[in-house]
Structures are given as C-alpha cells and as structure tokens.
Amino acid sequence: MTGRRIEIRGIVQGVGFRPFVTRLARHMGVRGRVWNDRRGVTIEAFGSSPVLETFLARLRGEAPPATRIAELHSATIATEPVEGFEIRASREAGAKALSIPPDLATCPDCEAEIFDPSHRRHGYAFTNCTACGPRFTIATDVPYDRKSTTMAHFEMCDDCLREFEAFEDRRFHAQPNACPACGPKLALVTLDGEPIGGEDPIAEAARLLQCGAIIAVKGLGGFHLVCDATDAVSVRALRDRKRRDQKPFAVMVRDLAAAGAIGELGRDEEVLLSGVERPIVLVNRREDIPLAPEVAPQTPLIGLFLPYTPIHHLLLEAVGIPLVMTSANVSDEPICADNDEASHRLVGIADALLLHDRKIAMRCDDSVARVIAGIPTILRRSRGFVPSPIHLKHPVARPILACGAHLKNTFCIAVDDTAYFGPHIGDLESVEALDFFEEAVERMQRILSLRPDVVAHDLHHGYLSTQYALGRKDVTSVGIQHHHAHVVSAMADNGVEGPVLGIAFDGTGAGDDGTSWGGEFLLCSAESCERLATFRPLSLPGGDTAIREVWRTAYALLHDAFDAEPPIAATPLFRDVPETSLRVLSQMIEGKLNAPRVHGVGRYFDAFGAIALDRPIASYEAQVAMAFEAAADPEVLDAYAYTIDTRKAPIEVDLRAAARAAFRDIQAGSSAGKISARFHNAIVRLTIEVVELLLDQVGSVPVVLTGGVFQNDRITRGIAQQLGGSIELLRHQNVPPGDGGIALGQAVVANALLADHE
Ligand code: ZN
Ligand code: ZN
Ligand code: FE
Numbered sequence: 090m091t092g093r094r095i096e097i098r099g100i101v102q103g104v105g106f107r108p109f110v111t112r113l114a115r116h117m118g119v120r121g122r123v124w125n126d127r128r129g130v131t132i133e134a135f136g137s138s139p140v141l142e143t144f145l146a147r148l149r150g151e152a153p154p155a156t157r158i159a160e161l162h163s164a165t166i167a168t169e170p171v172e173g174f175e176i177r178a179s180r181e182a183g184a185k186a187l188s189i190p191p192d193l194a195t196c197p198d199c200e201a202e203i204f205d206p207s208h209r210r211h212g213y214a215f216t217n218c219t220a221c222g223p224r225f226t227i228a229t230d231v232p233y234d235r236k237s238t239t240m241a242h243f244e245m246c247d248d249c250l251r252e253f254e255a256f257e258d259r260r261f262h263a264q265p266n267a268c269p270a271c272g273p274k275l276a277l278v279t280l281d282g283e284p285i286g287g288e289d290p291i292a293e294a295a296r297l298l299q300c301g302a303i304i305a306v307k308g309l310g311g312f313h314l315v316c317d318a319t320d321a322v323s324v325r326a327l328r329d330r331k332r333r334d335q336k337p338f339a340v341m342v343r344d345l346a347a348a349g350a351i352g353e354l355g356r357d358e359e360v361l362l363s364g365v366e367r368p369i370v371l372v373n374r375r376e377d378i379p380l381a382p383e384v385a386p387q388t389p390l391i392g393l394f395l396p397y398t399p400i401h402h403l404l405l406e407a408v409g410i411p412l413v414m415t416s417a418n419v420s421d422e423p424i425c426a427d428n429d430e431a432s433h434r435l436v437g438i439a440d441a442l443l444l445h446d447r448k449i450a451m452r453c454d455d456s457v458a459r460v461i462a463g464i465p466t467i468l469r470r471s472r473g474f475v476p477s478p479i480h481l482k483h484p485v486a487r488p489i490l491a492c493g494a495h496l497k498n499t500f501c502i503a504v505d506d507t508a509y510f511g512p513h514i515g516d517l518e519s520v521e522a523l524d525f526f527e528e529a530v531e532r533m534q535r536i537l538s539l540r541p542d543v544v545a546h547d548l549h550h551g552y553l554s555t556q557y558a559l560g561r562k563d564v565t566s567v568g569i570q571h572h573h574a575h576v577v578s579a580m581a582d583n584g585v586e587g588p589v590l591g592i593a594f595d596g597t598g599a600g601d602d603g604t605s606w607g608g609e610f611l612l613c614s615a616e617s618c619e620r621l622a623t624f625r626p627l628s629l630p631g632g633d634t635a636i637r638e639v640w641r642t643a644y645a646l647l648h649d650a651f652d653a654e655p656p657i658a659a660t661p662l663f664r665d666v667p668e669t670s671l672r673v674l675s676q677m678i679e680g681k682l683n684a685p686r687v688h689g690v691g692r693y694f695d696a697f698g699a700i701a702l703d704r705p706i707a708s709y710e711a712q713v714a715m716a717f718e719a720a721a722d723p724e725v726l727d728a729y730a731y732t733i734d735t736r737k738a739p740i741e742v743d744l745r746a747a748a749r750a751a752f753r754d755i756q757a758g759s760s761a762g763k764i765s766a767r768f769h770n771a772i773v774r775l776t777i778e779v780v781e782l783l784l785d786q787v788g789s790v791p792v793v794l795t796g797g798v799f800q801n802d803r804i805t806r807g808i809a810q811q812l813g814g815s816i817e818l819l820r821h822q823n824v825p826p827g828d829g830g831i832a833l834g835q836a837v838v839a840n841a842l843l844a845d846h847e
Contacts, residue, residue, distance in 0.1 A: 091135070092121070092165065092166040092169060093132075093133070093134050093164065094166045095132040095161065095162070096128070096130075096160075096163075097131070097132070097148075097158055097161050098159050098161075099129060099160065100190070100191075100477065101130045103193075108261050109152060109156075110123045112257065113148065114134065114144065115174050118140070119140060119174060120135045120136060120171050122174065122176070124177040124178070133169075153219065155193045155365045189228045191225050191366070191476060193220065193222060193224065194221060194365050194366070194367040195216070195397060195398060198259060199218055199399065210269070213269045214398070214403060215265075215273045215445070217265050218263050223447075224265075225453065225475055226472070227265060231535075239448035240272075243271060244271060246268060249267065249268050249270075249271055252266060273446050275290045275400070277290035277297075277441055279441055280432050280435065280442065285441055294306070294441070295409075297440065298316065298317055298408050299408060299410070301326075302316070303326060303327050303439050303440050304441050305425070305431055305439035305443070305444075306400065306443045307428070307443065309397065309472060310452055310512070311425055311452050312442075313414040313417055314327060314416070314435075314438065314439060318413045319411065324383040324384055327415070328383065330438040331419060334709075335386050335709065335712065339369045339393070339414055339455065340380065340413055341401060345362060348395065350379060351372075351374060351379070352373060353374075354372060357460040357463075366472075366473030367395055368394065368456035368457055370393055371458070372392075372459075379411070384413060387716055417435060421518060422434075423522055423524075424454050427448070427449070451532055453512040454471045455469075456469050456471045456513070461799070461800060462802055462805040464822060465822065466821055466826065469497065469825060470510050470823075471512045472512070476533070478507040478509055479509075479582075479824065481507060482586060483615070484505045484506040485503045487840075487843070488504040489503045489543040490534075491569075491833070493554055494547050494552065494598075495517050495518075495547070495549065495552040496516045496828050497825075498515065498516065498554055498828070499513055499825075499830075500832050501833055502533055503840070504537065508833055508836055509537065510824075522553075526553070526557065543565050543566075543567065543839055544564045544566045545558070545567045545835040545838070546835070547569065547571055547574075549571070567843065569834070569835045569839060570606075571606065572598055572607070572618075572796070574832075575591070575593045575795040576613040576834065577615055578795065578832075579824075580837075581833050581837050582819075582830070585793075585819060586614070587613055588613060588787075589792065589793045590612060590791070591609070591610070591611040592609070592610055592776060593609045593795050594794075594795075594796040595607045595690070596636070596689045596692060596711070597691075597692075598689070600620075600688070604685075604686060605686075605688065606620075606687075606688045607687060607690060608690040608742065609623055610622035610623070610739075610779055612790075613793075615841035616845050620739045621740060621783050622733075622779050622783060623688045623742070625649075625741050625743045627649065627692050628645040628649070628684040628685070628687075629684060630644070630678055635692075637706060637707055638707075643660075643696045643697075644671065645684070645696070646693070646744075646748050647660065647700075648678055659752075665705070690798050691797060694717060694718075694798070695713055696748075697747075697751055698765075699713055700751060701717060702716055702717060704716065717765050718802070718803050720761045721762060721765040722760065722763055722765070725762070725766035725767060726766075726770065727767060728767055728774050729744075729747035729751060729767045729768060731746055731771055733775065740782070742779065747771050751768065773807030773808055773811060774811075776808055777811050780812065780816070789815070791818070792816055793819045794826070795826050799826045
C-alpha cells in the first residue's frame with residue numbers, strides 16, 4: 090500500500106472534475122480525497138502501486154470534455170488509514186476566486202439531448218451540465234453556487250433536483266441546471282415587447298432571418314445582432330443601422346464542415362474553433378465563398394465561430410444558413426446585455442429581439458483568436474477565457490490592479506502568483522465604456538474578495554484608464570511605459586523573467602521622453618527598460634485624424650523621403666486632394682503644428698500601404714495595413730533598401746530609401762503585390778539585422794515579439810524563420826500581442842518597481 094499526492098493545473102474547476110475523480114476512485118477502490126485549491130485540484134490517493142498507476146492514467150485519459158490538464162505532478166506520500174473517497178471543501182483564501190469558472194460551450198452530450206425528440210430537454214435552449222453552460226456571466230457573487238447566480242430565482246423541479254443531487258449524474262452540482270418545466274424561457278418580441286409568432290420562438294426567428302430581418306439574440310455575455318450572412322441586402326442594412334462602415338462582421342456557422350467551406354482551416358484553426366472557449370477565429374477566406382461580400386469587404390481574413398449555447402445550436406439548425414453575429418451595440422459602445430437596455434438601445438437597429446428571462450450578470454464580449462505564424466494566439470481575451478487565471482512565475486508582493494491601455498482595453502488583477510484578466514472592455518472613449526470598465530473592475534474585486542492598493546497605469550495622461558487610476562483614493566499608483574508593459578506581458582505569457590531583447594512594434598504609445606513610441610528595440614527585465622534602437626519618427630499631420638486618413642501619413646512619408654518636396658503630381662493617391670490642403674500639410678509638418686512625430690512602425694505600414702494600394706482612407710484602425718499585408722506577392726523575395734544609423738543613441742532605422750524606391754515602383758507601374766512584398770521583406774530583414782547587432786552588444790538573451798504589428802502573419806513568420814537557430818524567440822499565446830494584453834505587463838512591472846523601492 091502506498092499514497093500519492095497529485096496536483097493538477099489547467100481548466101479543472103467548474104467542469105465536473107472533482108465528481109469525476111471521486112467516481113473513478115470509488116470505482117477502482119482507491120481511497121483518499123480531492124479538493125480545489127488556488128491553482129487547480131489536488132488529490133491524495135491511497136492504494137496499491139499498480140492500481141494508483143492505472144488511476145493516474147485514467148485521470149488523464151477519461152477526464153470530462155471541458156477539462157484541460159496543463160500540468161500533472163504526482164509525488165509519493167505516506168499511506169493513511171482512511172476509508173472511502175471524499176470531496177473536501179477548499180479552505181484556502183484564494184480558492185474562492187477560482188471557484189467561478191469561465192463560460193463553457195455546450196458539450197456534445199447536451200447538444201445531442203436538445204436534438205433528441207424523445208428527450209425531455211428536446212429543443213430546450215438552456216440545457217447545460219457540469220461540463221458546459223454559463224458560469225462567469227451568470228455569477229453574482231462568490232462562492233459559485235446557484236444562489237449566487239442569476240439562476241437563483243428559478244426553483245429546480247423534482248427531476249432537475251434529482252439530477253443535481255445524484256452523484257452519478259452528469260448534472261451533479263451543475264449550478265445552472267434547468268429544464269423546460271422549471272428553467273428560463275425564450276421569447277421572440279418586438280422592440281415594444283409585443284410577442285411575435287406562435288409557440289416556437291426559434292422557428293419564428295429563423296423564418297424572420299430567412300426573410301432578411303435583423304434580430305437581436307441574447308447570448309451568454311450580451312446580445313448579438315444577427316442576420317443572414319448570405320444576403321447582401323440584410324448585411325448592408327445591418328451596416329447602415331449599426332453605423333459600421335467596413336469593419337468585418339463575425340459569422341457563426343453550424344459546424345467545422347461549414348467553417349471549412351468559408352475559410353482555410355488547418356489543424357490549429359479547427360482546435361481553436363471547436364474548443365470550449367469558442368472564440369471567433371480569424372481565418373484566410375476561400376475564393377467564391379457562400380457569403381455576401383459585405384460581410385467582410387476588402388479583407389482576406391474572416392472571423393468564424395461555432396455555436397456555443399443551445400440557443401445558437403437550435404437557431405443555426407433551424408435557419409440552415411451562416412449567420413452574421415456581431416455585438417449588439419452602436420459603433421464602439423459596450424455590448425448590450427439587459428432586456429430593457431436592448432429594447433431601448435436597439436430601436437432602429439434590430440427588427441425583433443430573441444430574449445429570455447435569465448439575466449446576464451456580467452457583460453462579456455466574444456473572444457478572438459488567430460493562428461499567427463504557426464502559433465494559436467489570443468487576440469481578444471474575453472468570454473470563455475475570463476476569469477481563467479494566468480500563472481505568474483514570480484509572485485506579486487501585494488495585489489495589483491493594472492488598468493490597461495486605451496484602445497481594446499482590458500484590465501487585470503494580480504494576486505500572489507496569479508493574474509486574472511477582466512472581460513474585454515473595448516475602446517475607452519465614451520462615458521459608457523468607462524462605466525463598464527469601472528463596473529467590471531468592481532466585480533472582479535468582489536469575486537476575488539480583495540481591493541488592490543497598488544494601481545498600475547499607462548504613462549499617457551489622456552487615457553481614461555490613466556485618469557481612473559490616478560483618481561482612485563488611497564492607492565499607490567504606478568505609471569508604466571507602454572512598450573515596457575508590452576514586452577513584459579509577452580515575458581509573463583511565456584514564464585520568462587528576463588532580461589530579454591524586446592521588439593515592440595505598434596501604432597502609438599507614450600514614451601518616457603514625452604514622444605510617441607512604437608518601433609522599439611528594448612532591453613527589458615521586469616524592473617528596467619533600456620531603449621536600444623527605434624525607427625526614425627514620422628510626422629502625423631492632424632494627429633489621430635491621420636490614423637483614419639492614411640493619405641496624410643503617406644504624404645508625411647514622401648515629404649520626409651524627398652526632402653520636403655514630395656512628388657505630389659506623380660502620386661495617384663493625392664489626385665483628389667486639393668493643392669491647398671497639401672500645402673497646409675507641408676506647413677504643419679515643417680512648423681510641427683498638430684503634427685506629432687511618432688516612432689510607431691504601424692504608421693509606416695499605413696503610409697506604404699496607402700501608396701501601394703491607392704487607398705487614402707482606413708475606415709477602421711489598421712484596415713489599410715491588413716489589406717497591405719494580404720496583397721504581398723509571395724514570389725517576390727527582394728527587399729527595399731533602408732539604413733541603420735548606429736552612431737545615434739538609440740540606434741535609428743531609416744525607411745526613407747524604401748519610400749523612394751516604393752515611389753519609383755509606382756512610377757514603373759509595379760503591382761501592389763510586389764511593393765507590399767518588398768516592404769514586408771525590408772521590415773523582416775532590418776529587424777533581424779538590428780537584433781543581431783544588439784545581441785552582439787548585450788549578449789545572448791531571448792528575443793520577444795510584441796505589439797499590434799505582430800498580428801501580421803507575414804512579418805512574424807519572416808522573423809521567426811530567419812532568426813538564427815541559436816536565438817530563443819518568444820511570442821504571445823494566452824495574452825494578446827496588442828494593447829489588450831498590456832495589463833499583464835503593467836502588473837508585473839509595477840510589482841518589480843515597488844520591490845526595488847522598498
Ligand atoms: Zn453539457
Ligand atoms: Zn427542471
Ligand atoms: Fe500598443
């Protein structure tokens with residue numbers, strides 16, 4: 090007889106793991122106990138050696154479907170004379186926080202039940218079990234049990250209660266357990282609340298969608314606006330009503346086969362699409378896809394996702410066509426989550442509401458992921474991932490709230506050796522968004538049962554997240570440089586402590602010298618950041634206006650490259666711009682009037698892209714840059730010239746020669762594909778060159794890629810392929826490379842700076 094302590098990390102809470110362990114142990118005659126702790130699940134098991142070996146193997150092999158075992162440690166312990174096997178209550182303080190799992194997509198068993206005409210849950214839109222269903226979005230408090238969820242006022246019927254209490258049942262302690270007799274109900278109503286159609290809201294909603302209607306459908310973390318993705322008229326109407334010009338819409342499809350008809354799916358894409366988190370996955374679209382072109386105009390990527398609630402499964406099955414599913418809001422406001430709110434805010438946008446009487450306790454937008462140069466990368470960490478913890482290699486001394494950046498805001502709270510991200514807040518540009526931010530922070534603090542007295546924020550004083558941090562009473566606030574936070578976020582994502590050579594390429598971010606950075610080569614550790622190289626700054630005439638009106642940035646690039654004499658007449662891009670406007674632009678650049686100089690590489694992508702594609706306007710951030718990436722001709726292997734000025738400190742990369750060459754290519758009638766390839770190849774080549782130069786100086790340290798530019802597959806792939814084999818390259822996976830991932834770095838840096846201080 091012997092004993093084992095088995096520590097398991099990963100997604101093992103709220104997925105029916107402890108009941109599974111107990112059933113297995115009792116079945117095999119293993120004695121002992123299991124409990125949840127802060128990191129995951131711990132088991133103490135006693136029995137004969139061979140039985141324990143089999144027990145271990147079966148733990149891995151037969152775990153419930155939503156389980157993800159990231160790590161399993163097993164150590165021998167002295168045997169104890171215990172009888173039977175039991176689930177023990179967790180007593181650890183932090184364990185409470187973890188007791189709320191993320192929302193889980195409908196499992197195959199529940200899916201089978203809702204399509205089984207003989208089952209009592211046939212067609213039931215709120216079917217769930219211990220392996221699936223709503224969690225974070227219905228939790229109102231800790232610990233996570235039914236009375237602390239928005240299911241509290243639904244009283245379970247006898248049948249449901251029996252399942253809930255039966256140890257052998259799939260619904261043993263499934264907190265949101267429900268059935269048609271006792272649970273939430275669907276309704277299809279007009280914006281005035283008048284019921285539409287007959288008995289079956291799903292069938293009626295499907296019929297309306299087939300007729301071209303736009304319906305707001307209540308999901309897990311908020312409402313979606315839904316319409317027929319194959320019908321150009323409906324999609325165009327949705328764009329008009331939502332005031333969303335060209336930004337692509339996500340499309341929900343029935344299954345992997347339907348997804349494969351639209352996008353090119355590799356194994357990694359399939360795994361992402363069908364994972365329990367069910368993110369929107371950006372994939373390369375096929376030619377001649379069965380969708381209206383208006384769904385994702387002028388973009389090679391399309392966002393696809395699979396159903397993740399029974400409502401989605403039933404609706405997709407009934408309607409039989411792919412559906413546009415986009416967050417129900419106007420422009421960049423937070424997603425609608427409340428029935429009353431939806432009926433007010435969606436007037437003039439939705440034709441009908443498919444809603445229900447289970448409240449959403451916390452708004453949570455869909456997550457987004459993409460396989461970038463072979464690595465599945467989370468681009469927006471939200472529904473399905475929140476509040477799953479991220480393990481920190483180095484524990485923080487005091488709990489820290491990190492407020493994130495401005496665009497694509499997400500905050501995080503670090504405590505001990507874990508960091509918890511809040512939901513995706515979006516661009517912090519409106520009062521509504523700030524309200525949502527504050528509400529989400531309050532809630533995360535409540536479920537973690539703590540109130541951090543250290544608050545980390547960006548250096549940019551104009552950011553609402555910074556103002557929030559500075560406005561918080563009785564806290565130590567710590568300003569963190571934007572790109573330092575980017576690099577350390579990637580380090581923490583990889584469990585690396587540094588020093589590293591961080592390459593932070595993005596659009597904008599406040600530097601510590603008052604200028605805007607974004608083309609940075611930084612020698613970083615958690616507590617320090619030294620700027621070793623950067624890009625020659627580019628003027629942004631009109632400031633942020635130039636992010637949309639990319640022809641301005643293109644003009645500034647040519648102005649710089651041609652010594653203040655940009656070849657206006659010869660550049661097609663400027664054909665519709667009045668001469669006077671261009672003269673004003675020159676004055677702004679030369680007089681440094683409302684023309685901030687920025688180091689952001691992203692702005693170079695805008696400028697070259699605008700010239701090559703002849704696209705003066707980006708209707709949303711990075712639209713032109715993404716189209717530019719997609720245009721690149723893979724056959725073209727040469728690169729534009731550039732210079733690296735090593736006499737400067739920091740070293741400066743200069744793209745003026747590249748700009749002149751691109752202009753000559755336009756003159757010569759070269760294709761956009763050729764220009765794009767030569768530009769991308771130049772960025773890859775110069776990055777490698779600078780890295781090799783700097784590693785010679787600082788010694789061999791890992792290289793980190795971070796910042797929004799590394800959502801660019803071509804650049805990332807090129808660098809990964811060409812970097813010498815002896816150099817360790819670290820990239821984002823669990824935390825977005827863009828500004829949505831910055832909060833993690835802020836928390837880790839703030840902790841290190843305070844430790845230095847004390
Ligand atoms: Zn289930
Ligand atoms: Zn029931
Ligand atoms: Fe950034």
